[in-house]
Amino acid sequence: MTQATRLNFNQTPGTLSQYARALFAKGSGQKEPQLPSLEAMQTGVRADRNKVIAYADVCGFDSAAAQLPLTYPHILAFPLHMELMLHKSFPLALMGLVHIRNSISQYRAIDCQEKLDIRCFISNSERTDKGLEFDIKTEIDIAGERVWESVSTNLARIGGGAKKVASNQLRPALPQFEMAERWLLASNLGRRYARVSGDSNPIHLFAASAKLFGFKSHIAHGMWSKARTAAALQKKLGSDACRITTEFKLPVFLPTTVELNYNRGEQTMAFDLRDTKGQKVHMKGEIQRL
Template identity: 45%
Template sequence: MAEIGLLLKAALPSLPVVGQLPGVRKAPLEGFTGLTRERPPVTVERDHVDAYAAVCGFPAKDTVPLPYPHMLAFPLHMAIMTDAAFPAPAIGTVHLENSITGHRPIGIGEELAVSASVGAPLPHPKGTVFEFVTTVRAADEVVWESTSTYLRRGRGDASASAGSSFPDARPTGTVWRLPADLGRQYAAVSGDHNPIHLYPLTAKALGFPRQIAHGMWSKARCIAALENRLPDAVRVDVAFKKPILLPGKVELGSSPVEGGYAFALTNPSSGAPHLAGRTTAL
């Protein structure tokens, strides 16, 4: 029931007429300076970590997969996006890029403090972007950070940056077959029940031919494939390109670059890009 309530809160501001009602209407873009949310200290639980690892292709270990703390931050992102003071509806806001910095491995059973904040909007050629910065601390030590860049389409600024670029990554011949229920599997562990990821009918209602994979699943799956080559302190940056339709196939690309690896996911039939990124040793 809580999930349904959150989805309604995320979707209602996008609806004609309803979106202008008091309590639903979003604040204007002009004058928005930012919001911050924190959660009470949370203990990393093995069962949840293992469930996440299984969906994303990581082995079960005594430390968490590098992208896992995003699971702890996602409720804060949604709390900010569904706040009336945040000037864009959550539904229809597109995750463009994500950068994760792991300063050291995080162990099962550690107690973590998680905070997330977003600042003033930034121009983009296709609209406006918002950068959500997450910080995870163990006691007074910053152990993990991320920046998630979200786009709200609209009137853009042709002179603004269109985002990051990455080195080419050679196809490896590794093709992953993704099941139709992958979005539902990832939603069960992540809490991200955006309708575009769940069923053909719910995805079609929002303009997609059928359900699509979560961007953060695609990043996690790439990191899982590279994990045994990455150092304990590492940054992983990605840009999300074309949606991955489910069921479907994707091909992994990977090439060594200075300080790390370039990687990519493409459609094995057409070569269309789904994700591009790189790792950087710290």
């Protein structure tokens, strides 16, 4: 078994410089890229209280809470994700990757003042009809105790994947939900979230910058949609220890109005995020007690 290349960081890498590097990272161009064994670590990470408050305000969490929002550790780990994908041995162009799934498990509430040890590494990969899927797993410990972990699945669109099986079947009807709430998303949402998350991918910032990458307009961050959903549903679930899993289906073009649909449950709550006509599902998943 090949030993992993370990990247150790004493300070959090700057995401603006990372995106500058990403714009020029072209990937290897290999038809059958092999993902390297890479991991990145940073110990003793403490969240900046002012940044946590700003993030909570943008994503709908309680900004007065003494604990980190459920999705905030992803923000602390995200610069390490970037370093993995910008490493010289990583064969894929970062700017072409699509975040398609994400699972977050929190085992207890995390106080804003606690010091976190963060480890991220490239995990499973799989060829599909759309390209190459791979996972980045994040593990966060406090004094040796596992308190939070996640799996982010990304897709690199590469030709020559497994053949898609043709189907003449009609699409199944979308599920019915008990509850719904609507959110008005402003045109500047992507820029607001970029300031609090460090994710300054041009596809989220302006219509003009998104069009350079093939989008008709700029789109909301998938992790904003997930965070906003977590903020709405975790308090209804009533548990600090929980798991929220999501599939990102269709982009949310800004500005727009979307609808969060969900079922109430004591242990598990299923949900999806749709357009107001109820025809396009942007994201779906569930949140459950642990």
